[in-house]
Amino acid sequence: MRARVTIMLKPGVLDPQGEAVRRSLAALGFEGVEAVRQGKVIELDLATGDRAAAEAEVTRMCEKLLANTVIESYRIELE
Amino acid sequence: MRARVTIMLKPGVLDPQGEAVRRSLAALGFEGVEAVRQGKVIELDLATGDRAAAEAEVTRMCEKLLANTVIESYRIELE
Numbered sequence: 417m418r419a420r421v422t423i424m425l426k427p428g429v430l431d432p433q434g435e436a437v438r439r440s441l442a443a444l445g446f447e448g449v450e451a452v453r454q455g456k457v458i459e460l461d462l463a464t465g466d467r468a469a470a471e472a473e474v475t476r477m478c479e480k481l482l483a484n485t486v487i488e489s490y491r492i493e494l495e
Numbered sequence: 496m497r498a499r500v501t502i503m504l505k506p507g508v509l510d511p512q513g514e515a516v517r518r519s520l521a522a523l524g525f526e527g528v529e530a531v532r533q534g535k536v537i538e539l540d541l542a543t544g545d546r547a548a549a550e551a552e553v554t555r556m557c558e559k560l561l562a563n564t565v566i567e568s569y570r571i572e573l574e
Contacts, residue, residue: 422536437537440560448542457501457534458516463527481519
């Protein structure tokens, strides 16, 4: 089973990477980009086929390692 | 309109970040993680409300700046 974790900075947390992308796009002539946020996506191939177990396990991975929950939020999708 | 671009290394391209995450998860006792790939997600707030125009514009952004198409693939989702 494959899990995809998307990790973004929480609203209100300064995102210098996203801002750098926004400025670069403007410099390249892309008008009409109002805001950019950059985050991470982590795809995990899991041995288990049990959906509920996989979701619980990936949640624990996020809380312990993958996300900094002080400043980041995460979303888990299972395929 | 919001666009989300997900950028992953192409299959076969070495992913040291993903491998570092896999090892860290194993060291923390998470068994059964067979492979990990790490990528980027970029959320863009666009002024336009025209879906086709937005998709064409974001595709050009990916080709020119956001993705390194030699080693990375990208996927665009519009909300």
